[in-house]
Amino acid sequence: MTRQPVLGFTDALVRLAHLVQQVFVEVGKEHDLTPQQAQLLCLLVEGPVGMTDLTRSLHLEKSSLTGLVDRAARRGLVVRTRDARDRRACRIELSGDGRRVAVLAHEEVARRLEALAAELPEEHKELLVSAVAGMLSARGPQGGGSDR
Amino acid sequence: MTRQPVLGFTDALVRLAHLVQQVFVEVGKEHDLTPQQAQLLCLLVEGPVGMTDLTRSLHLEKSSLTGLVDRAARRGLVVRTRDARDRRACRIELSGDGRRVAVLAHEEVARRLEALAAELPEEHKELLVSAVAGMLSARGPQGGGSDR
DNA sequence: TGACAGTGGTTGGCAATCCGAACTAATTTG
């Protein structure tokens, strides 16, 4: 009766990924955002970001991001600002409304993820973070501004 | 010189989720599969599964899954088998070709995820698994057959 | 037996996502 859930390492990572994704889905729904919009807004909470940086953070092709930003802009969540130093580039910025939603969504995502891990001892969480840091660097240091 | 990347807990989870997703994207691409198809095939490696079970494992609505399975079937990867005991239900099964691809993709996904964690000491990995198990149960025991 | 609620899946319509290839415009390089 080894009723310890035989959860493999691979399995665990895949499930965890789904869990995180679901959080964005749910939080998004509460604020009438698609999961992708929610993730975008969370990235912008820290401040304006250029398109190219965003493609790296979100792992999207340029053209996909153009569409995502277009729809977010149409909903009045973000604004395109032309970069003065490089007139090709633009920076994506939260609008007033966008910022309100973004802050709430961002907080809610953090709250829920923390809640999921509420039962974990602090040291385990730290270990998990450093494990992830290791895996990220094993990947090569790609972009990806802080979500937090 | 605190050159420990100041990676928050939330951040870590989000990044990790992206990492896992990317693995499915890359492995999928190598076998001419969309990420969703890759995940579907990985679930089917263990054996045939009913639609309803799949919706729980993949966190999809019934209708979304119908489409996913349709396209996979059109590509000759899977087959719908009518369930004898319940003539409403059907079981999704790998075809001969599908099985070949599925086994390869499944192994490759596992290999890559393990590779990412190659530097982690075994005990840390186990701890990470149990941490995830804890988070999953905090969520309520939803479906999700073993991917492994 | 025979309504009837519940379950397993499909269909249809629609918005959003995502990609690759081709393109414009500004910047950098030689």
Add this chain to the structure above:
DNA sequence: CAAATTAGTTCGGATTGCCAACCACTGTCA
């Protein structure tokens, strides 16, 4: 200055995903 790069957009097309409505079968209960 010409050529190569870089930043973004546009366009066409396949996929993803949801909801509402639906069909077919199962199980229950009177």
